[in-house]
Amino acid sequence: MAEQTEFALITKAKNLVKHTDTMTSDKRYPKKYRFTLVTRLQDKTLDVFECIQEANELDLNDPEESRERLRLQRRAMTLCKTVLFLIEVSHEKNLISGDQCGAWTKYVLDVKNMAANWYRKDKSRAKLK
DSSP states (O other): OOOOOOOHHHHHHHHHHHHHHHHTOTTTSOGGGIIIIIHHHHHHHHHHHHHHHHHHHSOTTSHHHHHHHHHHHHHHHHHHHHHHHHHHHHHHTTSSOHHHHHHHHHHHHHHHHHHHHHHHHHHHHHHHO
């Protein structure tokens, strides 16, 4: 029996969640930011992962599921934009360095761009049916 490989975007989203967890450690973010920036960053990246995971489970051939799948893909992209803003705020408050900001931003942009490509392909395929 052949081993099924994981959808690359799901792997990228998992990596984003893990990197966010590492970046939002107590050492980097003082207590006064725990319930503002840290919680939001962690929650938003988990939401991105969940949207992608859920969208991937939906059937593009079913019109109702197809609409929901496209909605979840758009939601994941919107959440990525929010995460990018929160990373920017973290950098502006000198909680992370420019290099850390750049590396973390790359994780988010990889997910956002892959989700956008997936959305465009699915939207195009849905119109063909």
